[in-house]
Amino acid sequence: MKRGALLADLAANFLLPWLAYRWAAPRWGEAGGLMASAVPPLVWSLGELIRHRRVDALSLLVLGGILLSGIALLLGGDTRMLLLRESLVSGLVGLAFLLSTPFGQPLLYHLALATVRRQSPDGGQRFMALWQAHPLFRTRIGRMNLVWGLGLVAETMVRAMLAWRWPPERFLLVSPWISYGFYGSLAGWTVWYRGRLKGALPPSAHQA
Structure with missing residues (x-):
C-alpha cells in the first residue's frame, strides 16, 4: 500500500473516529458520540468497495464489526460495543x-491454500503435496493456527477490558496501537516461524 493510501486509511479508521466522537459527544451524549465515531470508517469502507470492488482486511473488520456491534445494541447491549467494532470480528x-x-485441516490450512493458489497456478498442488508428505509441515501449520487464534482472542479481551x-x-486514541502491536507481533512471529519451518524440511520438500 502506498504511503498516501496508508495515511488516508489510518485517518479514516482511527483519527476521524476520534474527532467525530469529540465533536458529537458534547452535543448528543456518549451514545451519540460513539455512533458518530463509527461513521468515518463505515463511509471509507463503502467507498473502497465501490471504487475498487473489493474490501481489504481492515475494511472487512470495520464493516463486520460495525454490523455486529449494531446487532448487539439492538439486543440491548452497552453503547461501548461500538468501541469494539473491529475486535468483535477479529x-x-x-x-x-x-x-x-x-x-485434520485447521483454518490456517485453508487460508494458506487459497493464498498460494492465487499466487501461482500450481501453488495449491505443491502446498497439498507438502501437507500429505511431511508430518512436520502439518504440525507446524497447526501450531501457527493455534498461535494466531490465541493472539486474536487475547487482542479482543485486552481491548474489551480497556473499553469498559x-x-x-482515550480508548479511540490508544486502542488502535494496541491492535497494531498484536497484529505486528503475530506477523513478525509468523515470518520467523516460516523461516524455521523451511529450514527444518528436507531440501526435496522445497521443490514439492
Whole structure:
C-alpha cells in the first residue's frame, strides 16, 4: 500500500473516529458520540468497495464489526460495543482458529491454500503435496493456527477490558496501537516461524 493510501486509511479508521466522537459527544451524549465515531470508517469502507470492488482486511473488520456491534445494541447491549467494532470480528476469527486446531485441516490450512493458489497456478498442488508428505509441515501449520487464534482472542479481551475501564476518547486514541502491536507481533512471529519451518524440511520438500 502506498504511503498516501496508508495515511488516508489510518485517518479514516482511527483519527476521524476520534474527532467525530469529540465533536458529537458534547452535543448528543456518549451514545451519540460513539455512533458518530463509527461513521468515518463505515463511509471509507463503502467507498473502497465501490471504487475498487473489493474490501481489504481492515475494511472487512470495520464493516463486520460495525454490523455486529449494531446487532448487539439492538439486543440491548452497552453503547461501548461500538468501541469494539473491529475486535468483535477479529475475536470471532481467533475463536474459529482455536476451534479448528484439533481437526485434520485447521483454518490456517485453508487460508494458506487459497493464498498460494492465487499466487501461482500450481501453488495449491505443491502446498497439498507438502501437507500429505511431511508430518512436520502439518504440525507446524497447526501450531501457527493455534498461535494466531490465541493472539486474536487475547487482542479482543485486552481491548474489551480497556473499553469498559477507559473513557471513550482515550480508548479511540490508544486502542488502535494496541491492535497494531498484536497484529505486528503475530506477523513478525509468523515470518520467523516460516523461516524455521523451511529450514527444518528436507531440501526435496522445497521443490514439492
